[in-house]
Amino acid sequence: MLEIVPVHLAPLELPLRLVSTPAGFPSPAQDDMEEPIDLGEWLVEHPAASYIMRIEGNSMSGAGIHDRDLIVVSRAKKPRPGHIVVALVHGERTLKRLRRRGDRLWLVAEAEGYPAIIVDEHVEVWGVVVSLARRFA
Amino acid sequence: MTAPVALIDCNNYYVSCERAFDASLVGVPVIVLSNNDGCAIARSAEAKALGIRMGDPVHLIRDKVKAHGIRVLSSNYALYGDMQRRVVAAIQPFARDFEIYSIDETFVDFAGFEHLDLVAHARDMSAQVRRWTTIPTCVGIGPTKTLAKLANAAAKKNPLFDGVADLREDATRDWVLDRFPAGDVWGVGRATAGKLADLGITTAGQVRDMPMKQARGIGTVVLERLIAELRGIPAMAVETIEPQRKGMAVTRSFGTPVDDVDTLMGAVAQYAMRAGEKLRQHGLVAGRLTVFFHTNPHKPERPQYSTSRAFSMQPMTSDGLALLAYARRGVERAWREGYGITKAGILLDDLIGEDLRPRPLFEDDGEQRARLMRAMDAVNGRFGKFTAVPATQGFRRGWSARSEARSPNYTTQITDVPAVRA
Numbered sequence: 001m002l003e004i005v006p007v008h009l010a011p012l013e014l015p016l017r018l019v020s021t022p023a024g025f026p027s028p029a030q031d032d033m034e035e036p037i038d039l040g041e042w043l044v045e046h047p048a049a050s051y052i053m054r055i056e057g058n059s060m061s062g063a064g065i066h067d068r069d070l071i072v073v074s075r076a077k078k079p080r081p082g083h084i085v086v087a088l089v090h091g092e093r094t095l096k097r098l099r100r101r102g103d104r105l106w107l108v109a110e111a112e113g114y115p116a117i118i119v120d121e122h123v124e125v126w127g128v129v130v131s132l133a134r135r136f137a
Numbered sequence: 138m139t140a141p142v143a144l145i146d147c148n149n150y151y152v153s154c155e156r157a158f159d160a161s162l163v164g165v166p167v168i169v170l171s172n173n174d175g176c177a178i179a180r181s182a183e184a185k186a187l188g189i190r191m192g193d194p195v196h197l198i199r200d201k202v203k204a205h206g207i208r209v210l211s212s213n214y215a216l217y218g219d220m221q222r223r224v225v226a227a228i229q230p231f232a233r234d235f236e237i238y239s240i241d242e243t244f245v246d247f248a249g250f251e252h253l254d255l256v257a258h259a260r261d262m263s264a265q266v267r268r269w270t271t272i273p274t275c276v277g278i279g280p281t282k283t284l285a286k287l288a289n290a291a292a293k294k295n296p297l298f299d300g301v302a303d304l305r306e307d308a309t310r311d312w313v314l315d316r317f318p319a320g321d322v323w324g325v326g327r328a329t330a331g332k333l334a335d336l337g338i339t340t341a342g343q344v345r346d347m348p349m350k351q352a353r354g355i356g357t358v359v360l361e362r363l364i365a366e367l368r369g370i371p372a373m374a375v376e377t378i379e380p381q382r383k384g385m386a387v388t389r390s391f392g393t394p395v396d397d398v399d400t401l402m403g404a405v406a407q408y409a410m411r412a413g414e415k416l417r418q419h420g421l422v423a424g425r426l427t428v429f430f431h432t433n434p435h436k437p438e439r440p441q442y443s444t445s446r447a448f449s450m451q452p453m454t455s456d457g458l459a460l461l462a463y464a465r466r467g468v469e470r471a472w473r474e475g476y477g478i479t480k481a482g483i484l485l486d487d488l489i490g491e492d493l494r495p496r497p498l499f500e501d502d503g504e505q506r507a508r509l510m511r512a513m514d515a516v517n518g519r520f521g522k523f524t525a526v527p528a529t530q531g532f533r534r535g536w537s538a539r540s541e542a543r544s545p546n547y548t549t550q551i552t553d554v555p556a557v558r559a
Contacts (some may be wrong), residue, residue: 048226048270057559065559075269086557091160095559
């Protein structure tokens with residue numbers, strides 16, 4: 001037997017605004033979130049001992065380092081022949097390649113027209129160039 | 138035997154920072170001026186040799202500057218602060234714990250390193266700082282902080298130590314203490330030194346040997362603690378550094394002492410806005426704010442006042458104006474007339490990621506405020522710090538630093554990095 005029961009439909013008064021329920025599907029990437037790549041971190045491996053400097057001039061263009069480029073200079077890395085270094089030559093900051101010729105060390109440019117500089121008491125190798133940054137646009 | 142403590146102190150720190158990037162300053166007399174370009178607060182060895190003293194007002198030494206070609210620089214705290222980070226990073230591998238005591242001094246806890254030749258270890262540490270930063274340092278080692286500080290002064294003064302003095306051996310310690318002026322011992326103020334002199338006590342050795350009863354007569358607990366420390370009994374622990382991110386601080390010293398509440402409020406307002414900016418930069422909110430200010434503790438002859446007020450903030454926030462409201466309340470409550478305030482700051486702790494912040498049930502959506510903060514950040518990012526400011530912060534920045542001969546921010550601004558000839 002069926003009995004008909006009247007149902008009264010009243011509008012619900014709920015403070016809907018207060019409740020925020022996450023809807024939709026959880027992101028499948030949620031558990032695999034990583035930090036975005038930090039280029040600075042890659043360029044500057046050793047922040048406490050690294051210094052950013054700006055290039056003026058073209059004597060190292062053969063090594064791909066041009067006027068206005070930014071370089072990262074590390075004082076944590078021990079300078080060796082073959083490294084591109086920042087050196088103080090009579091107090092002036094200079095970018096050159098450190099080379100061994102015979103039993104002497106030299107600072108050698110990588111472009112035409114720049115004489116090599118012998119490493120003597122007027123020269124202090126300040127740091128090793130570890131990376132380079134350049135913007136195009 | 139207590140664990141050895143070392144104090145590593147950078148030589149002529151501000152001058153050394155400047156010389157790291159400007160070779161023309163090497164080998165010539167250099168002085169760095171205080172916040173307001175008022176007086177000499179750092180001197181190269183050459184400037185010291187010319188008789189320039191710490192705190193000499195610049196207008197009184199103008200003739201000397203001209204006659205000897207002394208190079209005069211404004212202070213560049215952005216540079217000194219960045220170099221300090223590097224110095225501390227270089228020290229870190231050499232110790233278990235350390236305490237940054239000032240911008241150029243760090244206490245290093247050598248506990249656990251006793252089996253090493255600590256003098257050699259300290260030399261390695263000093264060499265590492267030099268390698269990474271070019272900055273020369275001296276190290277003092279002792280059984281207590283006071284003796285480490287005294288050892289450091291000895292290492293600086295006496296070339297015999299070659300930059301590292303170890304006062305753990307009785308013989309060396311006695312020798313140094315007997316020659317060390319009582320008034321130069323860390324924590325002995327001018328007043329105390331006078332009272333000691335009246336008792337015929339003029340050397341650190343005599344201070345160490347004075348009866349505790351007599352020290353109590355002079356009246357300070359500090360002096361008693363200091364005597365214990367001179368005897369090799371630690372009375373001050375190395376306070377270790379809070380892990381980063383747990384808290385952040387915006388503090389500054391004033392160029393000239395501030396003695397009115399409006400000026401102080403203006404400065405604190407600026408710090409609050411800056412603190413908010415810092416929080417938003419790191420995507421953090423803070424649950425607790427402390428505002429503090431104090432007079433110059435190194436001038437004990439002037440009236441001293443040091444105070445702070447802390448607030449727990451609900452809801453947690455990164456909103457500069459909310460931080461400012463708490464800071465204002467703190468300053469209003471703590472302000473006393475009649476003192477020359479030389480330093481103020483805001484500390485924030487209980488920091489968590491903005492997205493993890495507990496949300497109160499009935500929070501009005503902060504969207505409007507967040508938009509205002511974003512707009513201020515954008516304006517200030519584009520047109521320079523503090524272009525858009527709340528009116529409390531004021532526009533007449535009487536307390537901000539004058540700086541006419543400041544060096545570039547070599548390590549903190551990409552536009553200021555040193556040039557290299559290629």
